[in-house]
Amino acid sequence: MNKSWWKIISVLLLVYTIIAGFGLLWKNDVPRLPALQETIRNLYFHVCMWFGMMILFTASVFHAIKYLQNNNLRSDISSRAFAGVGILFGLLGYATGAIWLSYTWVDPNQPAYESFGAIAKDPKLIGAAIALLIYFAYLVLRGSIQDIDKRARIGAVYNIFAFAFLFPAIWIIPRLLPSLHPGGEGSEGNPALNYKDMAPKMRFVFYPAIIGWTLLGVWIVSIKVRLELYKERIILTQWIKK
Amino acid sequence: MKELSLYFRKNLVIYSISRIWTLFKKDLLLEVRQQYAFYGIILYVGATVFVLFMALETPESRVWNGLFWIIQLFISINAVAKSFLQEGRGRMLYYYSIASPQEFILSKLLFNSLLMLVMSLISFILFAIFLGYPVVRSGQFIGIVFLGSWCLSLVFSVLAAIAAKAQQNAAIMAILGFPILIPQLLVLMKISGTMFSMSVAVPLANVLLLVISCVLVILLAIILFPFLWKD
Numbered sequence: 270m271n272k273s274w275w276k277i278i279s280v281l282l283l284v285y286t287i288i289a290g291f292g293l294l295w296k297n298d299v300p301r302l303p304a305l306q307e308t309i310r311n312l313y314f315h316v317c318m319w320f321g322m323m324i325l326f327t328a329s330v331f332h333a334i335k336y337l338q339n340n341n342l343r344s345d346i347s348s349r350a351f352a353g354v355g356i357l358f359g360l361l362g363y364a365t366g367a368i369w370l371s372y373t374w375v376d377p378n379q380p381a382y383e384s385f386g387a388i389a390k391d392p393k394l395i396g397a398a399i400a401l402l403i404y405f406a407y408l409v410l411r412g413s414i415q416d417i418d419k420r421a422r423i424g425a426v427y428n429i430f431a432f433a434f435l436f437p438a439i440w441i442i443p444r445l446l447p448s449l450h451p452g453g454e455g456s457e458g459n460p461a462l463n464y465k466d467m468a469p470k471m472r473f474v475f476y477p478a479i480i481g482w483t484l485l486g487v488w489i490v491s492i493k494v495r496l497e498l499y500k501e502r503i504i505l506t507q508w509i510k511k
Numbered sequence: 512m513k514e515l516s517l518y519f520r521k522n523l524v525i526y527s528i529s530r531i532w533t534l535f536k537k538d539l540l541l542e543v544r545q546q547y548a549f550y551g552i553i554l555y556v557g558a559t560v561f562v563l564f565m566a567l568e569t570p571e572s573r574v575w576n577g578l579f580w581i582i583q584l585f586i587s588i589n590a591v592a593k594s595f596l597q598e599g600r601g602r603m604l605y606y607y608s609i610a611s612p613q614e615f616i617l618s619k620l621l622f623n624s625l626l627m628l629v630m631s632l633i634s635f636i637l638f639a640i641f642l643g644y645p646v647v648r649s650g651q652f653i654g655i656v657f658l659g660s661w662c663l664s665l666v667f668s669v670l671a672a673i674a675a676k677a678q679q680n681a682a683i684m685a686i687l688g689f690p691i692l693i694p695q696l697l698v699l700m701k702i703s704g705t706m707f708s709m710s711v712a713v714p715l716a717n718v719l720l721l722v723i724s725c726v727l728v729i730l731l732a733i734i735l736f737p738f739l740w741k742d
Contacts, residue, residue: 402690426735437694
């Protein structure tokens with residue numbers, strides 16, 4: 270993980286995403302669908318954030334399982350850092366989604382706060398909010414325990430337990446309810462993975478964008494882990510001196 | 512030789528079940544002897560329903576449904592929270608020496624399920640008496656009430672085990688529990704919402720989803736509890 274090539278790839282892919290995503294590379298690269306128009310370019314940012322969040326949370330639970338197996342604090346620190354950056358990606362997913370919905374869902378004839386009530390009830394938004402709340406609760410739980418080993422163990426247990434409930438919250442419940450968002454009741458299947466739904470040219474930007482954003486997330490995690498390990502090292506050496 | 516090993520394995524399962532049963536009986540006996548907790552929860556249910564009666568009298572079926580499940584949620588927090596908090600450090604050490612963690616958590620899940628089934632039945636009756644009775648399909652609704660309260664009790668049992676280790680008890684349980692339970696409650700309300708008229712079909716896929724999530728909780732509890740148990 271200390272190699273630099275994947276960081277360079279991440280930066281290159283993200284530069285490519287921004288240049289190609291804003292239509293500077295090709296003419297007429299996105300279809301102009303009614304209601305969506307050029308806002309479809311947000312796909313390269315908004316959807317990638319949720320992909321990144323899910324991948325980072327999966328990595329977090331992977332490290333939690335690893336901690337329960339080997340009791341190595343390093344795994345716990347990784348698990349915590351992956352969860353933290355996953356939350357960041359989720360919040361950014363909300364922010365980019367808010368930009369998107371302000372062009373597509375909001376009724377322009379009404380003041381913004383009046384359409385908010387209708388939009389906030391959308392099952393996809395609720396599902397994502399639950400996912401973030403679960404991980405906020407994870408952070409609160411960790412914060413409430415002083416002992417390092419105990420915090421790591423109980424945090425890992427809750428992390429695994431919570432991840433099992435993340436799936437109904439994000440992947441199953443929103444599919445069962447009617448929604449404005451793609452992938453609700455009536456339009457079955459995963460809206461992002463179903464490649465038939467996407468114009469062929471957009472795929473050349475979308476898939477690299479997912480990889481680029483996810484690598485950026487992993488990069489942030491690796492920095493956080495190094496910082497945390499450095500802090501822990503100070504604590505541990507003090508402990509040994511005593 | 513093979514038969515012998517099979518015989519022992521069978522007997523081990525029987526021993527294990529008998530230990531679960533003993534732990535379960537112990538919890539039941541404690542509940543019967545120290546009745547203040549049981550009656551405390553009943554008083555809690557009664558008082559809440561009475562306040563709702565004062566405020567709403569006979570709410571329409573949607574409101575009735577929503578209130579009913581929210582009350583179930585709070586009852587199950589109150590009923591289940593103490594199951595691990597009442598066990599002191601010394602007593603846990605004693606259980607550690609006589610039973611395996613799986614047996615211990617299974618006995619707790621069994622006891623809490625029973626407790627919640629009784630509580631949900633009581634609160635259902637009180638709701639029907641005080642707040643009117645808009646349910647059309649009574650039998651199915653009671654079935655869903657049992658399934659739902661079983662799910663709630665299982666999830667809160669596991670969370671109570673986690674919260675007991677975090678030593679922040681009730682407050683942390685609500686923080687941990689609510690986000691996890693929102694999906695289950697949404698599904699429950701969707702299912703029970705169809706019980707107020709004969710014309711809407713019951714979404715069986717959702718019922719199946721709930722049953723699967725309950726089984727998942729039990730499996731996770733069996734796998735994860737040994738890590739919580741050792742200090």
